[in-house]
Amino acid sequence: MVALTIQSADDIVGAYLQTFGFSKTKAKEQAPVLRKQLKLDDAIGDNLVLHLNKHLAKKASDLFPDIKGTEEERAAFIKMAYLRANGSELWGIDFWLGKNKTMEDILIQKALIAIPSPCIGLMKPQPIEVPHASSFFMRIRQLFERKK
Amino acid sequence: MKQFNNIYNMNMKHIWIRRLSVFGLMFLSTFFASIKWMISLPTDASLWLRVLMISLFILTFAWISLFFWSSVFGFIELLRRRKVPGIKWVSSQTALKHKIALLMPIYNENPESVFANLLAMAHDLEKTGQSSSFDIFVLSDTTKADVWIAEEALWMEAQKHMPDSIHLYYRRRARNIARKSGNIEDFCIKWGALYESMLVLDADSLMSGTTILTMAQLMEANTQAGIIQAPPMMVNSKTLFSRIQQFAGKIYGPIVSAGLAYWQVGDSNYWGHNAIIRVKAFMECCGLPILPGKAPFGGMILSHDFVEAALIRRGGWSAWLLPELKGSFEECPPTLIDYAIRDRRWCQGNMQHMKILISKKLHPISRVHFTIGIMSYLASPIWLCFLIVGLIIALGREFFPPVYFSDVRTLFPMWPIFDKIGTISLLFLSLFMLVFPKFLGLFIAIRDEQGKHKIQKTVDLAKSVVAEIVLSALIAPIMMMFQSRFVFEIFTGHTVAWNTQQRDNLQTDLQTAVRCHWVHTVLGILTLLIVVLYVRPLFWWMLPITMGLILSIPISVITSKTDIGIWAKKQRFFIIPEEIHIPDVIKKARRYVQILEPATKKNYGVDSVVTNNELNAVHLMLLSVNGPKPDTTFEQLQNAQMKLENYLNYHVPMQMTNEEKIALLYDEEILIKSLIISKINAH
Numbered sequence: 047m048v049a050l051t052i053q054s055a056d057d058i059v060g061a062y063l064q065t066f067g068f069s070k071t072k073a074k075e076q077a078p079v080l081r082k083q084l085k086l087d088d089a090i091g092d093n094l095v096l097h098l099n100k101h102l103a104k105k106a107s108d109l110f111p112d113i114k115g116t117e118e119e120r121a122a123f124i125k126m127a128y129l130r131a132n133g134s135e136l137w138g139i140d141f142w143l144g145k146n147k148t149m150e151d152i153l154i155q156k157a158l159i160a161i162p163s164p165c166i167g168l169m170k171p172q173p174i175e176v177p178h179a180s181s182f183f184m185r186i187r188q189l190f191e192r193k194k
Numbered sequence: 195m196k197q198f199n200n201i202y203n204m205n206m207k208h209i210w211i212r213r214l215s216v217f218g219l220m221f222l223s224t225f226f227a228s229i230k231w232m233i234s235l236p237t238d239a240s241l242w243l244r245v246l247m248i249s250l251f252i253l254t255f256a257w258i259s260l261f262f263w264s265s266v267f268g269f270i271e272l273l274r275r276r277k278v279p280g281i282k283w284v285s286s287q288t289a290l291k292h293k294i295a296l297l298m299p300i301y302n303e304n305p306e307s308v309f310a311n312l313l314a315m316a317h318d319l320e321k322t323g324q325s326s327s328f329d330i331f332v333l334s335d336t337t338k339a340d341v342w343i344a345e346e347a348l349w350m351e352a353q354k355h356m357p358d359s360i361h362l363y364y365r366r367r368a369r370n371i372a373r374k375s376g377n378i379e380d381f382c383i384k385w386g387a388l389y390e391s392m393l394v395l396d397a398d399s400l401m402s403g404t405t406i407l408t409m410a411q412l413m414e415a416n417t418q419a420g421i422i423q424a425p426p427m428m429v430n431s432k433t434l435f436s437r438i439q440q441f442a443g444k445i446y447g448p449i450v451s452a453g454l455a456y457w458q459v460g461d462s463n464y465w466g467h468n469a470i471i472r473v474k475a476f477m478e479c480c481g482l483p484i485l486p487g488k489a490p491f492g493g494m495i496l497s498h499d500f501v502e503a504a505l506i507r508r509g510g511w512s513a514w515l516l517p518e519l520k521g522s523f524e525e526c527p528p529t530l531i532d533y534a535i536r537d538r539r540w541c542q543g544n545m546q547h548m549k550i551l552i553s554k555k556l557h558p559i560s561r562v563h564f565t566i567g568i569m570s571y572l573a574s575p576i577w578l579c580f581l582i583v584g585l586i587i588a589l590g591r592e593f594f595p596p597v598y599f600s601d602v603r604t605l606f607p608m609w610p611i612f613d614k615i616g617t618i619s620l621l622f623l624s625l626f627m628l629v630f631p632k633f634l635g636l637f638i639a640i641r642d643e644q645g646k647h648k649i650q651k652t653v654d655l656a657k658s659v660v661a662e663i664v665l666s667a668l669i670a671p672i673m674m675m676f677q678s679r680f681v682f683e684i685f686t687g688h689t690v691a692w693n694t695q696q697r698d699n700l701q702t703d704l705q706t707a708v709r710c711h712w713v714h715t716v717l718g719i720l721t722l723l724i725v726v727l728y729v730r731p732l733f734w735w736m737l738p739i740t741m742g743l744i745l746s747i748p749i750s751v752i753t754s755k756t757d758i759g760i761w762a763k764k765q766r767f768f769i770i771p772e773e774i775h776i777p778d779v780i781k782k783a784r785r786y787v788q789i790l791e792p793a794t795k796k797n798y799g800v801d802s803v804v805t806n807n808e809l810n811a812v813h814l815m816l817l818s819v820n821g822p823k824p825d826t827t828f829e830q831l832q833n834a835q836m837k838l839e840n841y842l843n844y845h846v847p848m849q850m851t852n853e854e855k856i857a858l859l860y861d862e863e864i865l866i867k868s869l870i871i872s873k874i875n876a877h
Contacts (some may be wrong), residue, residue: 049554053874054580054619057874058874060870061569061766061870061873062873063871064807065807065810065870065871065873066807067807069290078359087577088426092867093865095867099866104690112862113818115815115817115818116816116817116818116862118814118863118866119814119815119817119818119862120818120860121812122812122813122814123815123818124809124817125811125815126644126811126812126815129807129808129811130808142819158350158353158812158815159361160363160364160365160366160815160816160818161331161363161365161384161385161819162329162361162363162388163384164384164385164388165238165384165385165386165388166383166384166387167382167383167384167386167387168383168477169379169382169383169386169477169480169481171481171482171483171484172479172480172482172483172505174483174485174501174505174550174553175554176486176549176550176553181344193405
């Protein structure tokens with residue numbers, strides 16, 4: 047994945063924004079603003095994406111305390127809600143920058159819940175007592191011996 | 195534990211009278227037929243051959259007479275329109291108090307039809323007004339990467355069409371421990387406590403909303419019920435083979451189910467799907483152990499459904515088969531070969547039950563279920579042996595002329611006695627017992643036929659029954675050969691892999707048919723030659739068997755054809771009422787297949803995960819519910835990464851192995867970066 051390092055930081059943030067449904071032009075416009083607002087001037091290449099995802103993962107944990115998983119998985123969770131809500135049109139980069147009650151409500155509504163929170167129970171393997179062949183024949187022998 | 199007590203609202207005496215009548219008649223008819231057979235056999239045949247012939251006859255005849263008497267009692271029940279006694283029925287308006295989970299365990303299935311069926315069921319449930327009591331779980335054990343991605347994409351797509359009142363959950367197990375039973379067990383351990391009951395479906399299951407609701411209501415009204423099974427009816431068949439099976443299931447299925455329900459009452463069996471199970475009972479009783487010994491008899495339990503029913507019954511819960519529950523559908527394997535492949539798996543599962551059959555503390559009726567399951571496959575080699583021994587006896591008479599005067603001097607010669615009339619009458623009796631229940635089924639079908647053109651429909655049904663009898667007679671010897679081979683393979687220690695059942699209408703080509711049936715053809719020709727050359731009197735009797743075997747290749751190819759199935763339908767053969775008045779839920783399922791079609795046409799794979807925003811996000815978020823990552827090597831990941839880079843940067847088509855795809859699909863970092871690169875490269 048060396049291809050990332052030869053791009054400018056704005057190009058990377060722009061492409062990142064495109065993965066959130068931003069148009070190419072809008073992403074190009076918003077990328078420097080977002081980078082500035084999130085104080086990502088020093089971050090380059092891989093680190094940029096890492097920072098942006100970290101930011102999202104935190105947001106996801108605040109908004110959906112029940113979700114589990116790695117930073118990437120939590121970030122993907124909230125990203126999915128954003129994409130389903132057509133967030134790029136509704137809120138643009140405000141999604142990264144601040145809190146907004148209406149936005150949060152819509153995100154909660156649009157979130158895809160894959161599974162409910164587990165409620166762990168116990169299921170023990172049940173005994174199936176298969177008589178051993180030798181013991182089966184032994185029993186038949188015993189039966190005859192008793193009769194004698 | 196209320197083991198084997200009366201756990202249903204019925205006098206135990208009445209239950210045992212039912213059982214005694216079916217099994218008593220079975221034993222009586224077998225006894226008299228065997229006596230007749232014993233005295234009909236040629237006296238000049240060797241003693242051990244006669245003993246063998248009589249033993250095989252007893253087993254074969256007992257098997258068909260159980261089927262016969264069970265069907266007769268089923269017919270009487272249907273004629274009297276009686277419901278299964280002992281279970282409390284409730285009004286359809288009864289409100290549900292608990293939550294119910296609909297479980298769809300899948301394994302490399304076609305996700306389009308899976309999600310279409312689920313959407314149809316969800317919308318049908320919504321009509322009942324009680325849909326908020328239901329949650330749907332898609333429990334995937336899929337191992338093929340492309341199918342996995344397609345499942346995720348269609349889950350996401352299906353969410354758009356789901357009624358708001360029903361949750362559609364999806365989780366995939368990265369490691370499919372203990373196959374389907376392990377899949378359900380995993381659900382129970384994690385979420386079972388949230389639900390009162392679970393309705394277990396199969397990938398091709400389809401159930402109407404009212405049937406699902408009725409089953410849930412019955413579960414709540416009958417607190418001792420552990421399992422309620424709705425007999426599934428085959429639908430959506432297109433090939434000639436599956437249309438014949440579908441028709442047979444529609445016409446004879448009701449009397450078979452009613453017959454089983456007549457003597458099983460609350461000790462019924464579970465067929466693995468289209469059944470509702472009390473989660474508490476399942477969790478208490480159905481943790482399946484690993485059987486001692488090696489596969490195929492030891493190890494993991496394959497046909498878990500019978501065992502689960504037996505364990506639930508052992509735990510003091512009742513199990514019901516309710517033929518009154520309509521609106522329960524499934525699909526049939528499209529071709530004879532697909533049917534045989536499924537049978538191979540089922541055969542091994544049932545043979546494994548030999549070990550469980552003799553295990554301790556089981557209810558006697560559970561042992562009967564196991565025996566029936568075992569016999570449904572053992573019957574084939576028994577029938578084959580019966581034919582071989584019969585042929586040997588006939589050949590013996592040809593090659594070794596009777597000895598009229600033995601070494602011991604006697605006053606009169608020893609005339610060999612062979613009661614030809616007796617043998618023929620027994621053969622006709624056996625044929626009658628096999629065929630007569632089909633006409634009983636036809637009678638009930640005609641009685642229940644509704645709407646206009648009743649005479650035309652009666653004629654159509656009657657001619658279809660005759661055609662079905664002829665075709666099933668031709669197919670029977672082929673299945674006998676298949677099943678005999680399966681039993682032989684299992685007894686010689688050959689196990690079967692866990693393969694996905696073929697559900698799409700793929701026809702059998704000539705090459706495949708020749709590969710699968712050439713042995714049958716050769717054996718058929720050899721038998722016919724032997725019969726023509728040496729025992730010509732048997733020619734006509736053996737003809738249905740030899741013809742079936744000789745024609746096995748064309749039969750397999752022709753019956754696998756969809757256009758011949760359609761042609762038969764146009765000629766008004768094998769039409770079932772559900773094809774004329776299509777149930778709502780089936781219509782809905784077909785509509786959702788069309789709605790989901792554009793999504794499935796995208797041909798999902800790794801490339802779509804690294805180019806599609808939604809799919810990338812949904813895939814990553816679902817990784818957290820996937821469980822631990824399966825074992826993949828560093829080399830596989832490196833190869834995958836290299837191929838991915840070539841794809842993204844130089845548009846070289848990705849030709850990854852399934853293992854490489856899986857390795858890549860678990861690497862979150864690469865997937866995120868690849869999506870970004872795909873956007874940069876798109877500039």
